[in-house]
Amino acid sequence: MAKPEMYRHPTRSEIIELAIAEGHDADIPTNAGSIYQVPSHTSTPRSMHQNHESEKVSTAAVDKDIEKGISAESMSSDEEPVDNNEDDPNVVWWDGPDDPQNPMNWSYTKKWGTVVLISAITFLTPLASSMFAPGVPQVMATFDSTNDMLEQFMVSVYVLGFAFGPMIIAPLSEMYGRLPLYHSCNALFVIFSIAAAVAQNMGQFVVFRFLMGCFGGAPMVLGGGTIADLISREQRGTAMVVWMMGPTIGPCVGPIIGGFMTVAKGWRWNFWFVAIVAGALMLASFILMRETSAPVILERKAKRLRAETNNPKLRSKLASDLSPADLFKFSIIRPAKMLTRSTICLAMSVYIAITYAYLYILFTTFTAVFKTQYHWKGGVVGLSFMGIGLGSLVGQFAFTYFGNKIVNKHIARGDFKPEHRLTSMCVGGFCLPVGLFWYGWAAQEMTHWIVPILGTGLIGFGLLMAFMPATTYLVDVFTVHAASAMAASTVLRSLCAALIPLSSSKMYKAMGYGWGNSLLGFVSLALIPIPFLFIRYGEGIRARSTVKL
Structure with missing residues (x-):
């Protein structure tokens, strides 16, 4: 009988597909491994020949022409499995196909509940980008401003945050997992939404809107990866469509809600509304969400087993030697x-x-x-x-x-x-x-x-x-x-x-x-x-x- 998806060697195309969904390049380990055989920090020393081969692969990864496809020398074909040292006794992997630690084995309710929750968060943050647009004249009157350029910038500065926040959030999620980034960014999004609601001058308002955008971009960076962590390839398309509704429809629905909200309660209540809903979703995420990133879960498991067995050679199957500087390079440079x-x-x-x-x-x-x-x-x-x-x-x-x-x-x-x-x-x-x-x-x-x-x-x-x-x-x-x-x-x-x-x-x-x-x-x-x-x-x-x- 064929091995389950997580227990057979993944093909290159599967690893690339997962990496794209998770929001990083395929030379960084995904839930199915990496297309490059990257040794772990905790692995045993290799022979000079092995180190030389590793350097050749690393060089190929950096110097290859990125628009011509993958060279045969450094990559396996789409059909050839990528071996991630499955038979090495020091490699830490899931405890069988039914391991409850594996997010793919979570219950139907737990998996789809998480998908619905992150889809709701991903809908709210783009919605907030344009929700108060009908109330812009009120904002200008409140702060006694007649600057036309500033009037437009109040709306679009939120999107400026989308340009900078995710560039930092993405590498941090590779180092510390998705859950800490969800929690911290959700909390900061709520804080700066409240700050925008109580802003006393135009400068404060614009800065708080920018910071809302920086941290509001987190679910758009992390959501695709969370869905890939939980949902099988056969059902992933449906989950992705639900999740993508947020960035697509959210900015268009926001002003419809905001128009009536501004008339009923004033422009500040657009931000109170966002803060209240985001706060409720944040509390739900604290209670219901768990870490889904397989590399992070397995690294924690390997760390625990190293302490329990006194075997420093144990390493996660999905471990990487990428340093924070390398992740910064991949994310920005x-x-x-x-x-x-x-x-x-x-x-x-x-x-x-x-x-x-x-x-x-x-x-x-x-x-x-x-x-x-x-x-x-x-x-x-x-x-x-x-x-x-x-x-x-x-x-x-x-x-x-x-x-x-x-x-x-x-x-x-x-x-x-x-x-x-x-x-x-x-x-x-x-x-x-x-x-x-x-x-x-x-x-x-x-x-x-x-x-x-x-x-x-x-x-x-x-x-x-x-x-x-x-x-x-x-x-x-x-x-x-x-x-x-x-x-x-x-x-x-x-x-x-x-x-x-x-x-x-x-x-x-x-x-x-x-x-x-x-x-x-x-x-x-x-x-x-x-x-x-x-x-x-x-x-x-x-x-x-x-x-x-």
Whole structure:
């Protein structure tokens, strides 16, 4: 009978898949091991020959061309199992296929309860990014400010925190596990939400919003890995879809709630609401959540057994020799190199960053547009965000269905290449400028309110259809280093989403809503050729690549 998934040698593709879900590169040990045979700090000394071989593998890991695939000399094929010293008596592993310490063996209720809890946290923190957008005029009045740039920055500074917080949270989670990071970041998120609610001046408010974003990004860094820890490959897709609803729909639902909350209780209650819900989820996580990271659980087990048996040679099967400095390097330096030296990573990241910035331009201006053009008042203003939210939701489902259909067709033919992911992106590329022209001129001419709302729905659909294929393309191209490519993309898009909207009010005042959104539409028209060019020339670009880490 075949060995259970956790008791057979994992293939390279399985390790890469898990590493991507966990948010790190595949040369860092995942729950199934590492694609490189990295010795543990506690392992016995090796012979000179073994050390030499280890150095060769390490060199291959650093110097290989990251866009050309994995060399045969340093990697096994997708079908060949990766042996992690399973027969070594000093290697600590699970106590059989039914070991209750293994998160994969948790009860159905415990596993899916954890998934629901982290999905709720991941929904709340992106929701908080835009929830108070309808209350921005009240905030400006409270702090006696008329600075248009500051008015936009109040909303987008939260996303700036997304650029910096996860870069530190990710390596810390590899060293100390997921649970301490969940607890500490949830607690700090609650603290800074309360601080924002009681801020006494604009400077305090902006700083607290930024810190909310830094720590609010934790569940988006850790959530995918937690799901991979708990849920088998067959059921993981369903859990990932539920979890991804947070980053996709949360920012669009937030202003709808915030619009009515601001009218009923004032803008500060948007933050009290977030703090109360986040506090309840934090208490639930303290009570219900347990550590799920297999490398951390096994390292604790090995440490305990070394103390009990006085055998210093015992080591976890998933142990790594990566130092904190190495983890810092992988988390910060490698993404920076990929962003500056890889044509593919740079082009896709710029495309994603510009489209993501458009989302926050709309978030920061919807309230003003529908108040001035349509004279919407009170909580009804928050409903102006509904179009882009529904469009994003439809876009997510459309990409999942048609994207998988296209990819599966090519896999069945045996001719799949990463560029096949970009077919859906071509559709999104056309929808985005059409939606911008539609929304801009409908708002300018003050047509019936449903017309611009439909335009924003098309924008939301186009954003998702462009964003999701570009992200999955980076995963397919960079495989082993996919997490670094996505980190590079995340930093650039967060910076653009925080800074570009600062000039949106001035743009609309100078050009009007019609020509202002047309300018954005013309920029997105200029981006349309990018997926077509990569479909045609992407394979050649990868073949000629000289990017090394």
